[in-house]
Each structure stands twice: as C-alpha cells, then as structure tokens.
Amino acid sequence: MSGLVVKGLTKTYKNGKRALNGVDLEVGPGLYGLLGPNGAGKSTLMRTLAMLQTPDQGTITLDGVDVLKEPDYLRKRLGYLPQQVGAYPGVTARNLLSRFAWLKGRTNQTERDAEVDSLLERVNLEDAAEQEVATYSGGMMRRFGIALALLGAPRLLIVDEPTAGLDPAERNRFHRVLADVASDNIVLLSTHIVEDIENLCSRLAILADGIIVAEGTPEGLCESLHGSLWTRVVPRGEPLPTALHMKAAPGGTRVVVESSSSPGPDFVPHTPCLEDIYYRALGVEEAKAA
Numbered sequence: 022m023s024g025l026v027v028k029g030l031t032k033t034y035k036n037g038k039r040a041l042n043g044v045d046l047e048v049g050p051g052l053y054g055l056l057g058p059n060g061a062g063k064s065t066l067m068r069t070l071a072m073l074q075t076p077d078q079g080t081i082t083l084d085g086v087d088v089l090k091e092p093d094y095l096r097k098r099l100g101y102l103p104q105q106v107g108a109y110p111g112v113t114a115r116n117l118l119s120r121f122a123w124l125k126g127r128t129n130q131t132e133r134d135a136e137v138d139s140l141l142e143r144v145n146l147e148d149a150a151e152q153e154v155a156t157y158s159g160g161m162m163r164r165f166g167i168a169l170a171l172l173g174a175p176r177l178l179i180v181d182e183p184t185a186g187l188d189p190a191e192r193n194r195f196h197r198v199l200a201d202v203a204s205d206n207i208v209l210l211s212t213h214i215v216e217d218i219e220n221l222c223s224r225l226a227i228l229a230d231g232i233i234v235a236e237g238t239p240e241g242l243c244e245s246l247h248g249s250l251w252t253r254v255v256p257r258g259e260p261l262p263t264a265l266h267m268k269a270a271p272g273g274t275r276v277v278v279e280s281s282s283s284p285g286p287d288f289v290p291h292t293p294c295l296e297d298i299y300y301r302a303l304g305v306e307e308a309k310a311a
C-alpha cells in the first residue's frame with residue numbers, strides 16, 4: 022500500500038515501561054489524527070516513526086519500503102515537528118529557515134530564497150519574516166516549526182501535540198496550515214484534545230496505554246454509537262447515574278449515558294460526537310453512586 026504502514030510496533034523503555042504494545046496503523050495521504058490522553062504513547066510512536074528510537078518489534082513501511090532496514094529512505098522524506106521546539110535567540114525567521122535549508126543541501130542561493138519565501142507564505146508568516154523567531158507568539162512559533170519541518174518538501178509530516186497552549190484564533194490558523202499541507206502530503210498529528218481532530222482529520226486512531234483502541238473516520242466512529250446515547254441535566258443535589266461522561270452545566274451536571282433504550286423520562290436522545298467515542302474507547306465509565 023502507498024502511505025505509511027505500521028505493523029505490530031512494540032517499544033519498551035529501559036525502566037520496563039511498555040509504551041507501545043503491538044500498534045497497527047495505515048496512514049494514507051491527508052490528515053490523520055492520533056488521539057490519546059497524556060502517557061498513552063503518542064510521542065513514543067512519533068519518535069519511533071521519526072527514527073529517533075528503535076522499536077523492540079514490528080515493521081514500518083513508507084510507500085512499500087521497509088524503513089527500519091532503509092532508514093535513509095524515510096529520513097529523506099520526513100518532516101518532524103517535536104512536542105518541544107527550541108528557541109533561537111537573535112535570528113530572524115527568514116534567516117533561520119535559510120540556514121536550515123542550506124543544511125538540507127539547498128546550496129544554490131536563488132533556489133534557497135525561493136523555497137524560504139514559499140514556505141513563509143504557506144504558513145502565513147510573510148509579514149513576520151524579518152522578526153526574530155524568539156519574539157514570536159506560541160501560534161507563530163508553531164507555524165514556524167511547520168515551515169522548518171516542510172523544508173525539502175517531505176512526503177510524510179509528523180507533528181506532535183502542536184496545539185497545546187495556543188489560543189483559539191492561533192489554533193484555527195494553525196489548523197488551516199495543516200489542512201493545506203495535508204492536501205498533498207501524509208500528515209500525522211497527535212493530540213489529547215478532541216476538538217483538534219473534529220472537522221480536521223479525515224481519519225483517526227485513539228491510543229490508550231500503548232494500544233490502538235479505536236480507528237476509523239470520525240463519521241464512521243460516531244455512526245457506531247448512533248441511537249445508543251442519551252443525555253439530561255441532573256439537577257444539583259440529585260444522585261448521578263453511571264455515565265459515559267459528565268460535565269458541569271447551569272443548574273447541575275450534564276450526563277451522557279449509553280443504553281439501548283431510554284434510561285428514564287427526563288432523558289433525550291444524544292447525537293454521538295467524537296468526545297463520546299473518545300470516552301467509550303478509553304472505557305473510563307464515570308461510575309457515580311446511583
């Protein structure tokens with residue numbers, strides 16, 4: 022298959038922690054979301070895919086090439102934005118991109134300038150090109166990170182939790198850049214925020230404790246719970262039922278309950294969304310004394 026195919030990937034750290042436990046994944050062109058709580062193994066998976074650490078077991082192929090045997094094939098085609106990006110004091114965005122482009126082998130200045138200009142435009146940083154990167158806001162820094170990762174036009178772009186700490190406008194702008202990149206590349210995005218995946222990713226996997234617990238399209242996954250979810254606001258002071266999840270609401274607590282028929286007269290049908298899928302896949306039923 023073309024794209025990225027991962028089979029039976031297992032990774033155990035020296036302290037005995039098994040962070041990945043037989044992960045299978047097929048990622049084609051487009052934006053693919055990897056959703057999971059903190060500690061699920063997202064960064065481990067991404068670092069392993071970026072060849073920064075070796076798995077105990079399993080295979081990774083890109084467009085049919087076994088990249089554990091031929092790591093250079095992947096390295097030449099990979100852009101990787103780690104969870105933490107370093108700061109570079111005293112250097113403008115244009116300057117820094119140009120230096121990294123040179124390191125990647127763009128020694129012809131005209132070609133290098135053209136690539137840098139086009140990347141700055143792509144991530145909407147043309148107007149801030151002469152500004153020092155160290156003075157960028159969180160959102161600008163993330164978009165700059167994408168520009169860095171896109172040097173050399175990678176076939177596969179891996180971005181690890183890029184939206185943590187961004188305000189809503191910055192997050193939207195960042196999402197638009199990612200969606201644009203995904204129109205002609207394979208983009209794998211990890212996040213612990215359900216809203217990052219909704220309306221953005223064409224497919225997703227949910228990772229929990231090193232295991233893929235759900236996989237599919239957002240629509241398909243939501244369809245699988247259609248007709249089985251019910252909701253109501255339980256007034257403050259009333260006992261709470263066992264629920265898939267619950268959150269504060271004006272006057273009480275909104276509960277979402279899974280049941281083949283209505284759990285009670287005050288419940289109304291609830292249209293499944295990714296948040297429901299997430300809690301269902303994690304199996305963290307909130308059991309409050311009924």
Ligand SMILES: Nc1ncnc2c1ncn2[C@@H]1O[C@H](COP(=O)(O)OP(=O)(O)O)[C@@H](O)[C@H]1O
Pocket residue numbers: 034035036038039040057058059060061062063064065066
């Ligand atoms: N270098 C390491 N050595 C030992 N344990 C690690 C290391 N890196 C991560 N872990 C552990 O592996 C698990 C998965 O971590 P990580 O891949 O960072 O998850 P996520 O990115 O989903 O938060 C966690 O239990 C974490 O504590």
Ligand SMILES: [Mg+2]
Pocket residue numbers: 063064065104181182
């Ligand atoms: Mg992480």
